Amino acid sequence: xxxxxxxxxxxxxxxxxxxxxxxxxxxxxxxxxxxxxxxxxxxxxxxxxxxxxxxxxxxxxxxxxxxxxxxxxxxxxxxxxxxxxxxxxxxxxxxxxxxxxxxxxxxxxxxxxxxxxxxxxxxxxxxxxxxxxxxxxxxxxxxxxxxxxxxxxxxxxxxxxxxxxxxxxxxxxxxxxxxxxxxxxxxxxxxxxxxxxxxxxxxxxxxxxxxxxxxxxxxxxxxxxxxxxxxxxxxxxxxxxxxxxxxxxxxxxxxxxxxxxxxxxxxxxxxxxxxxxxxxxxxxxxxxxxxxxxxxxxxxxxxxxxxxxxxxxxxxxxxxxxxxxxxxxxxxx
Numbered sequence: 001x002x003x004x005x006x007x008x009x010x011x012x013x014x015x016x017x018x019x020x021x022x023x024x025x026x027x028x029x030x031x032x033x034x035x036x037x038x039x040x041x042x043x044x045x046x047x048x049x050x051x052x053x054x055x056x057x058x059x060x061x062x063x064x065x066x067x068x069x070x071x072x073x074x075x076x077x078x079x080x081x082x083x084x085x086x087x088x089x090x091x092x093x094x095x096x097x098x099x100x101x102x103x104x105x106x107x108x109x110x111x112x113x114x115x116x117x118x119x120x121x122x123x124x125x126x127x128x129x130x131x132x133x134x135x136x137x138x139x140x141x142x143x144x145x146x147x148x149x150x151x152x153x154x155x156x157x158x159x160x161x162x163x164x165x166x167x168x169x170x171x172x173x174x175x176x177x178x179x180x181x182x183x184x185x186x187x188x189x190x191x192x193x194x195x196x197x198x199x200x201x202x203x204x205x206x207x208x209x210x211x212x213x214x215x216x217x218x219x220x221x222x223x224x225x226x227x228x229x230x231x232x233x234x235x236x237x238x239x240x241x242x243x244x245x246x247x248x249x250x251x252x253x254x255x256x257x258x259x260x261x262x263x264x265x266x267x268x269x270x271x272x273x274x275x276x277x278x279x280x281x282x283x284x285x286x287x288x289x290x291x292x293x294x295x296x297x298x299x300x301x302x303x304x305x306x307x308x309x310x311x312x313x314x315x316x317x318x319x320x321x322x323x324x325x326x327x328x329x330x331x332x333x
Contacts, residue, residue, distance in 0.1 A: 051267055060136075061291075074231075076121050081228035084224030091215075091217045091220070091222075095218045121231075130188025137174070163278040173316075174285065177307050178307075214273075220266045282317055
């Protein structure tokens with residue numbers, strides 16, 4: 001199975017090739033690689049993804065802290081509406097520069113992307129109410145493995161072979177980074193694992209839509225505003241938020257809304273225009289490294305020797321998944 005329209009592009013690391021069809025280069029497929037000559041190069045795109053992981057890592061503390069003042073739907077609604085409003089002017093400028101309107105299929109995919117974004121966020125936030133940050137940080141990282149699995153078995157797309165080495169390697173690194181242990185598993189952990197499935201779908205759909213439309217900022221903005229509106233409606237019905245609660249958690253909302261949402265998710269969308277989804281998922285696993293750093297800087301937590309070992313493994317996975325395909329692509333002398 002292929003996503004309609006995905007039969008006409010090639011990633012730098014692997015190629016989608018339906019039976020009986022040859023796959024042209026992206027320069028011969030402008031509808032899926034708009035303005036290819038102005039795109040970021042692979043190194044710059046990777047840097048954007050790493051920057052996004054840094055902002056998300058520190059946001060884990062804000063997400064957990066905000067639960068002292070408000071429910072998960074209230075927090076999600078506030079952060080995403082704020083994030084959407086922040087990038088709305090840029091999104092409108094980007095959309096108006098597009099020569100043709102989005103098709104009905106593209107709007108449908110955007111709606112499905114927004115739904116995945118909302119459900120993944122809510123399940124993760126709800127799980128953090130029940131489970132520990134240690135478990136949450138590790139189990140969220142399961143999307144690193146879910147992305148290539150979904151690519152292979154659902155979309156029939158073969159990731160670069162190095163992905164099958166680096167994805168398990170990143171999971172092992174996450175395990176050691178969290179002290180090579182898990183606290184007693186509970187229903188919150190099940191919610192976190194379920195959220196990882198939706199985050200995996202988000203990585204896949206975001207990369208595809210950003211490449212196909214050439215509108216990464218607009219896509220991010222629509223996802224934020226749609227998710228924020230639905231979450232806020234749910235919070236009014238089920239959580240009855242108060243201005244006092246919102247004002248008490250304004251720092252957490254501001255960080256999560258502006259930096260973790262408006263900036264980080266938009267950087268992800270732009271970066272994924274040039275980085276295959278399975279590779280991107282492994283790079284994004286670096287979020288756990290910055291979460292540990294944030295815990296040390298903000299909360300005074302100390303990383304155990306096993307944690308440093310895990311951090312080194314994750315870094316190795318990130319470096320390998322980017323350098324091995326690059327070496328293969330390098331022209332022969």
